[in-house]
């Protein structure tokens with residue numbers, strides 16, 4: 268783990284990726300953006316930033332989750348056709364992989380959205 272706590276340098280993807288991974292607040296950089304692995308907190312407990320207000324309009328989350336599910340099902344079918352793994356192995360593998368990918372993508376998407384909204388609110 269790096270000690271890079273500078274989400275205010277919104278200059279590129281690395282900042283956003285680490286912000287999504289650690290759930291950093293766009294204003295103060297505290298790890299307060301997420302209340303649960305894939306659920307945003309209502310507001311930053313550190314600086315009081317209204318995350319709820321910034322999240323409004325992020326309505327493509329359902330579509331993204333469905334596209335992800337579709338891609339994962341296709342990937343699972345492909346692996347199944349190629350390797351013919353036993354059912355228990357498939358379940359053991361795809362269960363955690365699915366949960367991990369969905370949660371990771373939702374975190375990244377929501378962080379991207381909140382940061383985008385935050386920047387727009389900064390510029391009148």
Ligand SMILES: [Zn+2]
Pocket residue numbers: 292293294295296297299311312313314315316
């Ligand atoms: Zn904050």
